[in-house]
Amino acid sequence: MKRLTKWRLASLFAILALILSGCGKPYLSTLQPAGEVAKTQYDLMKLSTLIMVGVILVVVVIFIVVLVRFRRKDDTIPKQVEGNHKLEIIWTVVPILLLLILAVPTVAATFKLADVSPMDNKNSNALVVNVRAHLYWWDFEYPGKGIVTSQELVVPTNQRVYFNLKSMDVKHAFWIPAVGGKMDVNTDNINKFWLEFDNTKANEAGNLFYGKCAELCGPSHALMDFKVKAISKDKFDSWVTAMKNVKTPQKADSVLAQQGQEIFNKSCIGCHAVTPANNMPETARLAPNLTNFGDRSRVAGILPHTKEEIKNWVRNPETYKPGNKMAGKYPQMSEDQLNALAEYLMGLKVQ
Template identity: 55%
Template sequence: MNTTKKEGFDLAMMKGLKKWRLYSLLAVLTIFLSGCGEEYLSTLTPAGQVGKEQFNLLLLSTGIMAIVIVVVLIIYVLAIVKFRRSKVGENVIPKQVEGSMTLEIIWTVIPILLLIVLAIPTVAYTYKHADVSGMTAVDAEGNKEAVTVNVTAKLYWWEFEYPDLGIVTSQELVVPTNEKVYFNLKAADVKHSFWIPTAGGKMDTNVENVNQFYLTFDKESAGLKDGVFYGKCAELCGPSHALMDFKVKTIDRKDFDVWAETMKTTEHVAQGELATSGEEIFTTSCIACHATSGAGTAGGVGPNLATFGDRNRVAGFMDLTEENVKNWINDPESHKPGNLMPQPEEINNGEKFSEEQLDALAEYLMGLSVEK
């Protein structure tokens, strides 16, 4: 008897543990899903015309799928309830409807109609969002009306060139609100994919050809967490694919024009003895790969650092602090495996940078700003 009770107790305990495992899983899933609605990152909170139209298409397709699931579930339940053996008996065979012309027409026509309902807006939006004819529009004085950005994806960072403005930046895209912004997308090494979840669907960046599309942004990003929207690489491109983020700062057109002019005219001058020392180290070790002027063209080996002090992240994913700047410079490979930034020994006569050198470099880099 005692053995039987013990076995029953153990069985009850096992069932209880399984329930708690399920509850724990649901709790973890709830925490995970709580991050899916963030305004700066989620496709469920569209921040522009393209994103809203794609979101509406998502709602339409979800609604159609939900209707199909509900109808099938109702038929399934009715069949189980109506023809259960306890109700109709053991030897009853329901009426056979195999080969029914009526049923064949119903389950052929209805899916076709549902596909048509889904296909019409899908095709319409596809052609609408692919229309980049406005990219070449000019005003009465012959100046381009729209902002065009040449996006180049690299392992593992993003370069943004504004060809009509003569400026280049990296890791942080700055765009005006309430107008179409056109993009020419390409990759410098392997295939990547340009994606700003709140603004619209992703577009591949290829080595062999240029893809084009446009996005719009309805609101300024200043009120968001970190003051920016988040952009991602949506194509598995290597060991640090998940760390290939960029930020999008949206401002009104007047502020954008001021920013663009500042980018073209700002000349960085080191302030203070420590920053001056950092500039000297930078000039001898880093300048071959990194530009510090926003004016120019794309094609740098490393990211343009003209706005480094204005960013909120180091290498796209670490908080912008002097400590993180030093950690990144001292060992980039451990933080972002597979990236092309050389280790300190390769650019500093075979030695690691000293703590004093790292302090000086961090001070200089944090001072590279066009907004402060």
């Protein structure tokens, strides 16, 4: 009875795992592809799964037929037959054909997805984004636009976006599950690839996708998230123009925000930039760019975008992201100072 109970529990958990594997939001699930790369990878997954399931079914059918038809009926030793050339040819040729059916589209897709020649062509109009991974945040630079931002990647839909990936500390991995990837982010070389964001799928997902670090990089690896705003080409161009118009740090629009700006300039400006040009070299970018912080959807990539969560984060960032490099970099602030700082940060908008 105990064994039967264990098998029932194992079966229940197996069925539950199978059901949950099909769950997912359109902004996060790899099973709801939202771009050309993700669709190509998804089709390859389906093809390989169909081949594997087909092989399993054929083997099971043959096994059952042999088990029933050729079961032992008496003690007589049957005639021993070996070296059936037809069978040997069949079970040699069939796996080769199956491998070719899987290999040809896989190799073709690999070369297609690895083609980043437009980003290396100086005369090309390709949109290039330099992605720089840090413990535990992301830096996005648009070299052709003169813009740097952090934690939220903004991209146009129905257009290929090319990425240069590099880590500034340890090995990471760049992954937007619903759109494609993942790609290693190394310290000693730059990896390149491209993604395309489908406009219809982006609208279904509320124009917001989730990106993650997919390589174990430290105690807050699971919290190294970023958001992707996938918007139409016209809206993207408007965003670029708005960002470019921010030539100097934005002025606070209230007395409380002005107090917060003063606190920011004394305690935070040494690490955080508040202009999108951010002409500092990559190695000197110590913390996320906050130019459009008020337009973002998360605080520190993981917390709800509210003044209260800003205050909670500044009070003790180690509580939320263990091992982050912000802890201990500024003096402790009073409640009034935190209110003023949060007011100023929430006012940093470009649209």
